[in-house]
Amino acid sequence: MPADDIMMDCEENMEKAIEHLKHEMRTVRTGRASPAMVENIRAEYYGTPTELRGMAAISVPEATQLLIKPFDAGSLKFIEKAINDAKLPITVRNDGKTLRLILPAMSQEVRKKMVSQVKGFSETAKIHIRNARRDANKLADAEQKGGILTEDQGAKLKEDIQELTKSYESKVDEAIAKKEKEIMEV
Missing domain, CATH: 1.10.132.20 (Ribosome-recycling factor)
Structure with missing residues (x-):
């Protein structure tokens, strides 16, 4: 060689x-929200563990918030359960159509x-x-x-x-x- x-x-x-x-x-979390914090979390989707980035649009409306809008409204409860199971230091708010994740100050x-x-x-x-x-x-x-x-x-x-x-x-x-x-x- x-x-x-x-x-x-x-x-x-x-x-x-x-x-x-x-x-x-x-x-790794900095002081700002980032989709990378949750995009690899897996949720049950029709019996198959699927990454959140494949199930929903993840955006950052504010520096300390993430907005998750599922492509399929029926998967919202599965996504919420997966995020809660991940035990992230965040507050999850469900409005029936989207999830708003609020990050506390570090x-x-x-x-x-x-x-x-x-x-x-x-x-x-x-x-x-x-x-x-x-x-x-x-x-x-x-x-x-x-x-x-x-x-x-x-x-x-x-x-x-x-x-x-x-x-x-x-x-x-x-x-x-x-x-x-x-x-x-x-």
């Missing part, structure tokens, strides 16, 4: 770690817990990035032993892999800092 292919595979794996981190962070203690949760996500992402580096370095060693890469090419490839690792770790740090700032805003 040429050095370019090893670098591309490594970068692809690191990019997947960043995408997963962004996905995880979308579910205390400083809750905000700090959210920040620590986000930091846990960052550690997981960094572990995946370092695993991608380890795998790429193993491939580089194998190619060098197999005579496909010279010693100099192998050393250069490992340097490039390390630089790539540092750049992706800094992307994680930037994303986490931004999310922390959002969480701590009042």
